[in-house]
Amino acid sequence: MEETQENIQFQLTNELIENVKALIINNDDEALKRLLNEFHYADIAEILDELNFEDAIYIIKLLDSETTSDILTELDEDVREKILDNLSAKEIAEEVEELDTDDAADIIAELPEERQEAVISQIEDEEHKAEIQELLTYDEDTAGGLMAKELVKVYGTWTVAGCIRRIRGQAKDVSRVHSIYVVSKEEKLIGRLSLKDLITAKSDQRITDIAKENVDFVNVNDDAEDVAKVMAKYDLEAIPVVDDEQTLLGRITIDDIVDVLKEEAEKDYQLAAGITQDVDSDDSIIELTRARLPWLFLGLIGGVGAFIIMHYFEGSLPKEAFVLFLFTPLIAAMAGNVGVQSSAIIVQGLANDDVKGSINNRLIKEMLLATLNGIILSVFLFLFVFAWEQRFELALAISISLVAVIIIAGLIGTFIPLFLHKRGIDPAIATGPFITTSNDIFGIVIYLIISKLILGI
Amino acid sequence: MEETQENIQFQLTNELIENVKALIINNDDEALKRLLNEFHYADIAEILDELNFEDAIYIIKLLDSETTSDILTELDEDVREKILDNLSAKEIAEEVEELDTDDAADIIAELPEERQEAVISQIEDEEHKAEIQELLTYDEDTAGGLMAKELVKVYGTWTVAGCIRRIRGQAKDVSRVHSIYVVSKEEKLIGRLSLKDLITAKSDQRITDIAKENVDFVNVNDDAEDVAKVMAKYDLEAIPVVDDEQTLLGRITIDDIVDVLKEEAEKDYQLAAGITQDVDSDDSIIELTRARLPWLFLGLIGGVGAFIIMHYFEGSLPKEAFVLFLFTPLIAAMAGNVGVQSSAIIVQGLANDDVKGSINNRLIKEMLLATLNGIILSVFLFLFVFAWEQRFELALAISISLVAVIIIAGLIGTFIPLFLHKRGIDPAIATGPFITTSNDIFGIVIYLIISKLILGI
Structure with a gap:
């Protein structure tokens, strides 16, 4: 091989x-x-x-x-x-x-x-x-930023023979022909045909007789990502670009779209990992720091927030409940993981235009899912804590809080990207450190409140 | 619009x-x-x-x-x-x-x-x-799994005119022609030409005279992802597939590659978020649980590990050092975030064949980067802890440990994907919960050991 x-x-x-x-x-x-x-x-x-x-x-x-x-x-x-x-x-x-x-x-x-x-x-x-x-x-x-002016264009009134003669000239400048675009006298896009159609047609036929009238196109102001989605979905290898009056301006080829898709995927992946700029492993330490430090700083603020909360509870907890603090890393980790999972699924669904139905239905589904996962995990945690500490109420308090934390974390992870998307903000920003940090804090607060209530302290 | x-x-x-x-x-x-x-x-x-x-x-x-x-x-x-x-x-x-x-x-x-x-x-x-x-x-x-048998094939000995006549028949079955592949009598791939070349050539020329001999191809057993990389890099819209004897077997078109690239990006994204199977937001709760629960379970084990470590230290720490425990969520979060960032950059670099040079150089670079980030963040943490607790030694212990934790987390995040890649395992598995969980535990251990040493307790 x-x-x-x-x-x-x-x-x-x-x-x-x-x-x-x-x-x-x-x-x-x-x-x-x-x-x-x-x-x-x-x-x-x-x-x-x-x-x-x-x-x-x-x-x-x-x-x-x-x-x-x-x-x-x-x-x-x-x-x-x-x-x-x-x-x-x-x-x-x-x-x-x-x-x-x-x-x-x-x-x-x-x-x-x-x-x-x-x-x-x-x-x-x-x-x-x-x-x-x-x-x-x-x-x-935009589509205008992606398109090239090189294309092969013929007028609907030409014959096949005349067309072949003339496109020999045009095709010299066009590295890959894909489609031949048919325009009216006013340069409006009215159809397309392939080189194959041209070769297999009779030489005295008119272009309008053999052209396909049903031609896909995009507007010059359309978003580049939308163009990429359309071309990927319909398996198009080239698409013509027109202005608001349907005048043929240029064409976009699939190789440019491959680059857009790759860049988009890399950006989302980096955002999920808490890296803001487009950097790669060969970039300088300063560039990498600029891309990474802001998210780490967010994490630091979150950690300080968690400390302040725990500090506040510490004052009101009796000494025998101190063991609760030893579970905060576990609670924070679970809240973060669940949040990242649910947000990733929503972010990916939104990117694929796959998220249909109302926000409420999504939240109800995520709640059921998180409840199921939470109960399974909590049973294990209950058994561990009970075996280790031999205190039934404590084990119950910690594991019931875990269920609650997982449900809330799942809901936050589902809601935030949907909310950002509705607001026109790229939801990819919601996976990664943003969700992890906010879920850490929410998780610890919920955990300590519920545990306090159950333990009656 | x-x-x-x-x-x-x-x-x-x-x-x-x-x-x-x-x-x-x-x-x-x-x-x-x-x-x-x-x-x-x-x-x-x-x-x-x-x-x-x-x-x-x-x-x-x-x-x-x-x-x-x-x-x-x-x-x-x-x-x-x-x-x-x-x-x-x-x-x-x-x-x-x-x-x-x-x-x-x-x-x-x-x-x-x-x-x-x-x-x-x-x-x-x-x-x-x-x-x-x-x-x-x-x-x-593999390339064989992606290719189609539909293609337009001509023999090098044909003339242009004969060729045009015969490919009219073949082209009917081929929705998009892209390239015409030239083969020898023994069906070995020896060149290619475009429909454009054919149209612009004289009708009595031999195919071998106008064909490009320098034709890219892939072997039928090549990995699908490698084929995708090659086609994206060289902007190819179709590539012929041959066996070990160079016999032309089929061809792969760019639309199939777009699908491979999209699936690959989605898989990596899901792995980074701790989702193992290919699921989307419309899948059933059972399917989603099966994809998500294993990673959450890993997080639970990690949290239990963190508890056991903290429990061990609790026994040996004096009461006034108890405040150290209130910073464990911060330490764990920072270790997790740094680890995910550095692994994501390496994973992406590996996916793009962008990671050159030795593992040692990578680790040295990441160490410098983590040290820089760690020092900046630790200054802030020092100021906060000192202002809050008014204890110089405590503030120093916590912030010095943070630098150490960030460095170790960065090294682990860099090393694990490189190691997995060397072993032939998909490094994408290393971003997300796997790194977060192991870094949580390492981070807390390092933090408590260093703090104990500095505080002399």
Whole structure:
């Protein structure tokens, strides 16, 4: 299996990196080009991510701009930023000329404002320049921010033969054709057809006769995540983008959607783990601290809150009830775990548009679920405490509180993401430290109150 | 925005469901067909997921098998299972005949063994039958389990004109062509070309002259997740699958990969939240309990462990040190949070093949990071405890222990996923309750030991 996989699965080895570094030191440009040209641009980008900055620049200046422009799109954002800082506006413009409009606009959008204009003014192809300028006006989280201007467009009045003749020209600029979009004289989207339809049709047929009129599209202002959901649900590989007047503006392809889905999943995962920014394990300690410290600070505040509560109860509890405090880590852990579980299910359901029905029904279901789980767990806890302490009332108090804590924790875990979602806030923020911390505190308060009541102290 | 989006964004309303139910009660088949035929099959599947079982069957029997076969592939797994239970082998075979081989094999694979053969024997198209039987032999988590047999294949010796003539026939069975694969006389994959290449070539050229020889492929036994990574990284929309002798067996398309990526992300997210099985918010309370209870039980064991440790220390601590116990929820929460953060970053890095370099370097980096975070947080905790309790030594003991606990928690959170990964175990299991629970216990032990030492008690 490993053997046959070599062809496609690129392995970034230390040996390869050392090899590249040695060739740079020796200025052996020819051997370096020969070596790198064997790799896919995405692999070369991985190599560059590992090199120091001067070496990366050396390679970018060495290879031709057709390759380097693709490499630029695949680099880590911070590496790309540094490299672009060291290229002139003219050099960046040359890279950008090689790219599709969507990738070109993404790269320019990352530049500081004042450089953006300098680069754009250096783009020689006037059409490419105008298209990039248009794309820069859209918000990056919308369909407009995802789409490319490259597409194959035909007029409904054309014949199949005329169409094939003309799309030979258009298709040169479009790396993957997917669908051919049919527009009216006024450039409104009125249908689509596939290359296959075109090949299998008779050459004197009119486009309007063979085109499918039922064409899916999205509005240029639609949210990028919604576009991703739609394309994944309907298994679309490309979707046209129109404005409010149905004018065809561009198209979005599935590879961009794969990136949106991956980023979205990573963001949710990180939020659940209490990491706010988009960081990865290779980022600097300062960046990682900035992403992690706020949530840890929240946890610290929660812990201090728990201390104050316990301190308050300590004053009013007789000495023989002191053993209650030794169970607070258990209670806090259970409250946190239940809360995270129930919020994760709701968050995921909301992300998949899978949560139907009223909030009340959800809460009732979670209450039943938590009660069932709580009773099972409490039986075990009761048996342990009774066996250990030999005090029936104490064991009863602790295990009954556990049931109550689990129910409340489940309800909070269910309610908060639903509430945030209704308010238009990303519910993913509710899994993880936010729920854990609030449930820790609620859990300990409920536990101590109920135990006090049952023990009659 | 909402307006123009209606065309593509389907809204599952209660009104629609009630409407469908009413039409079923009135046996108004014509109106029902008219209503449903307006929707995409993925939307009809959503409607069926919401109906009771008899109504769902009613609709499946009403619509033609071309539509219902597609609906079946989109249904929730448990709904599909119930519906298939109520169709005869002959009826299922008719549905399966309409589907591409990969979807057909997936549906048959879900049936009980004895029914599988009954259904297969009823498939009339011998070629389709043989292909499905072949696909059923592959593990569902491999490239073989993802691929379809439908593809467009040409021999290198053909001319462009001959090729266009013959692929008209093949392309009929292939919903989206993507690439045309070029094979040798022995059916070995030797290249690929696009429909665009074919259209723009001269009609008397040989295929071998215009085909790209550098064709990416995967082995039939490759892991499905690896295939997904490769396709996402290289922006591939389809990839051919070969056996060890390079024989072309099938192809995988990007829409299947989107599903793999989504499932993988959901599984990791659920594991991080302490949910073991693939459940969603609409599953039954029993199913949800089965997915959630094991992790809660782990938390309970951890809490009992924390109690036993605290109980042990209680015996040896003087009364004035009792306040230490009131900080155990804080210590446990911080240990848990830090552990989850560091493990999440490692788990995500491993999933993206982003974790390079040695384990030692990772651990050193995490130690520096945790030390920085720990010191910042401990300063706050010191100030609070000193202000509250007015005892310098106590404040010092608690805050120094917090630094130590955070460092150890970070190291455990970093080490465990790396260790699991080396052992070939999915590291995603290490985020969430597993890390939280073990860090709770380690954290409390370290905290009490260090505090005791500093306070000299």
